Amino acid sequence: MTPLLSVRNVSMFFGGLAALHDVSFSVAKGEILGLIGPNGAGKTTLFNVINGFYRPSRGNVFFKDQRISHLRPNKICGLGVARTFQVVKPLQRMTVLDNVIASAFLRSRTKAEAVRTATEVLDFTGLLADKDMLSRGLPLGKRKRLEIARALATAPELILLDESFAGLNPSELNESIQIIKGIKNRGITIMIIEHHMKVIMAISDRIVVLNYGERIAEGAPSEIRADPLVITAYLGVDENA
């Protein structure tokens, strides 16, 4: 079976700095792929490449066997790849509902249809009670969820979640985990960047580890946890060993 998304030999240079260096991996349909790595490892850069904000300096990205690494973000979203932002980007002076309607229009012919999709997605993400609030008035936890709701409203096949759990309190964290599981149950493939180790180990089917722009490990959570390279990347080398 061909993978849903495949990243092949992608490098991304900013001037002399290699933010990504020869990264390859693929995402199978229906799985949750965790993407971890220390700060500055290139995780968000990788998302920006997949989503079309950056054009890779080398290598290609394929979605359902179609090369997407030369397309603009709106085209890539149209093909079925949605994303959220680590630094949330709500449409501030729009209500929560209008935020989601704006993205639901992508697959809706009429406004009534867009409103229906948006309402359904808000219900799913537990934001329906806040639908008439201006999105700039939302607390961070809900803004993170609004990001997810907006992405879902574009009816994606693959959703890229960039640190959707950062800064959440324990009860919000649990809600978000339930939402992620719900997304998977809808048959949507998920790629997720997360620093929260407990969460990522619990929900991911597979994990890819980046360090200094290179893929240093890939495998099931249990393998990753035992991988000496990963431990070194996170904890450093034990000088006394």
Next chain:
Amino acid sequence: MGQMKRYLPLAILGLLAILPLVGLSTYALHILIMVIMWSIVGMAWNLLGGYCGQVSFGHAAFFGVGAYTAGIIYAKGGASAWWGMPLSIVFVSVFAMVIGFICLRLRGPFFALATLAIGVILRVTAENLTSLTEGDLGIMIRERTWIEKTWYFYVVLTLAAITFYLVKRVIESRLGYYFVAIREDQDAAESLGINTTLYKTVALCLSAVFTGLAGAFYTNYMGYIDPKVVFALHDISIVTIMVVMIGGVATFWGPVIGSVIMVLLAEVIRSIPRLGAAHHTFFGILLIVIIIFLPNGIMGDMPKLKRMMRIGKPV
């Protein structure tokens, strides 16, 4: 209340339509025509600057192209200047597409500066392209269609009603959502599947066409245009922004209220002897006051305004 609000535009339109029948003076009718014309330009600018967030400092370019379409059709084509109204739709939208292609790749203040330059470039071009525009001599429409201002009033009122209706329809549709999404965060909009370049161009073209129509009407109504008037930076481009800023950015009624205030204010200042171009000073001060105290304009800051009015009064 909801019902009342819905019929408010129709009620105002009806009221305005019977106004000439009660016997207004020619001067009063002229002021009314100017107010309505400015509200068209304001509504047009609002579509691009208010809703889509692309602030233009060069709307005189579109106003002028519309005005000169009518003028040139008359002076060079020998046809009635009224043909300028339908024809300006074509010319202005093509012109706006070219401008959009060049300027819309710029964001925020850089777009504003580019449009500012476009306005100036067009004025200088119109001044020097004498074979087409008669340069500084301007174009005079010698055969006036009507002596009375009443019919001009109805023409501009119809145009304003159509503009108001279409702007409202656009804003409440998919386009409106896309425009506001682009204004709020272009990167987010792009990643949500919105072709930001396309929709910014659509906003620019729509905005330009309505502005151009007002320009074509201006030629017919005033009977004389020259580059300094219709491509004016202060008296067209800046006043357009002020109409919207004062009335209320991204509100349906803001441009209408703003144009009432701006036109009346300009008349009052003009009636003060020996003030000359000092009215620019007044406008400048007014703009600063508005930005500090009512950054969302009169419509946008209505609740704040009501609160201010109540200060000092017993509850």
